[in-house]
Amino acid sequence: MNAPSKQLSDYKSRPARPAPKRMFVADLTDKSHPQYCDVHGQYFPLIGAPAMCPECAVIKAELAEAAHHEALFNAREKARHAAAGVPIRHSHCGFVNYKQELPGQRVALTAAKAYTKRIQAGQTGCLIMVGSTGTGKTHLSVSIIRNLMARRQDKEPLFARYATSADIANDITTAWVRERAKEGDNEKATLQRYVDPDVLVIDEVGLDDQRDNQINAIHRVLTARHDAQKSTVVVSNLTTAKMQELMGDRLWSRLGEDGAIVECFWADQRTASKGWMK
Numbered sequence: 491m492n493a494p495s496k497q498l499s500d501y502k503s504r505p506a507r508p509a510p511k512r513m514f515v516a517d518l519t520d521k522s523h524p525q526y527c528d529v530h531g532q533y534f535p536l537i538g539a540p541a542m543c544p545e546c547a548v549i550k551a552e553l554a555e556a557a558h559h560e561a562l563f564n565a566r567e568k569a570r571h572a573a574a575g576v577p578i579r580h581s582h583c584g585f586v587n588y589k590q591e592l593p594g595q596r597v598a599l600t601a602a603k604a605y606t607k608r609i610q611a612g613q614t615g616c617l618i619m620v621g622s623t624g625t626g627k628t629h630l631s632v633s634i635i636r637n638l639m640a641r642r643q644d645k646e647p648l649f650a651r652y653a654t655s656a657d658i659a660n661d662i663t664t665a666w667v668r669e670r671a672k673e674g675d676n677e678k679a680t681l682q683r684y685v686d687p688d689v690l691v692i693d694e695v696g697l698d699d700q701r702d703n704q705i706n707a708i709h710r711v712l713t714a715r716h717d718a719q720k721s722t723v724v725v726s727n728l729t730t731a732k733m734q735e736l737m738g739d740r741l742w743s744r745l746g747e748d749g750a751i752v753e754c755f756w757a758d759q760r761t762a763s764k765g766w767m768k
């Protein structure tokens with residue numbers, strides 16, 4: 491870093507520093523004179539080079555390199571998040587800003603964290619989160635995949651994806667349109683895109699996708715993911731009993747093989763704390 495030109499009085503006011511033998515006001519035009527770095531002491535600037543302490547120059551270059559790597563990492567992480575499809579409205583969601591004021595919230599947070607740990611430890615399984623609107627189900631499911639996508643010591647971050655049940659169902663049931671339009675896509679490839687991620691959040695199951703072919707598409711995704719031993723977080727506003735009914739006994743028992751259920755039935759946290767809807 492360029493040392494700002496100092497007055498003699500500046501040095502006098504700081505007696506703790508070992509004073510250079512000769513005190514002078516830096517003359518940048520006279521390269522024969524040593525200059526003084528606050529951190530590294532006296533140095534002789536190279537002729538033709540900017541008047542800068544050589545040790546500071548190395549540090550500056552290293553800092554610039556570190557900043558460059560950090561920027562690259564952040565860009566990659568941003569791209570991963572964008573590819574994960576986390577809605578902007580929920581991009582702030584994490585375990586740290588999930589409040590645990592109600593006993594149910596504490597249970598839900600503990601279960602979500604435990605599930606994340608299990609997946610990080612290399613296990614696979616399903617987490618079913620049911621409950622009323624505004625209880626933080628999407629918040630927790632996004633927190634789970636954000637944690638799984640984060641950089642970890644000497645381990646590759648997992649490939650996670652978020653999608654609503656309706657979006658997945660529409661994507662799969664309209665694949666034939668893209669195939670007919672020769673867009674290089676088909677139903678098998680579309681389904682595979684929902685099987686590939688290590689972790690998939692399927693949000694709002696049972697909301698707009700009660701039609702048979704749509705629920706059928708979700709069944710196929712869940713079954714294929716189960717067979718491929720991939721982890722899935724299934725989120726719904728339905729009750730556990732209604733979910734079981736919607737999934738059907740066969741799929742339900744498969745999901746239960748290595749799965750856990752979190753029930754979130756308490757007041758809507760959007761209207762409980764703020765807003766005009768109180």
Ligand SMILES: Nc1ncnc2c1ncn2[C@@H]1O[C@H](COP(=O)(O)OP(=O)(O)O)[C@@H](O)[C@H]1O
Pocket residue numbers: 583587588589590595622623624625626627628629630759760
């Ligand atoms: N326990 C909580 N702590 C902090 N924010 C919460 C909590 N529960 C809900 N929220 C916030 O309330 C809003 C609605 O939560 P959301 O996860 O969308 O609910 P749900 O998916 O259950 O309908 C979000 O902005 C979310 O961040």
Ligand SMILES: [Mg+2]
Pocket residue numbers: 627628629693694
């Ligand atoms: Mg939600």
Ligand SMILES: [Zn+2]
Pocket residue numbers: 527528529530531543544545546547
């Ligand atoms: Zn220096």
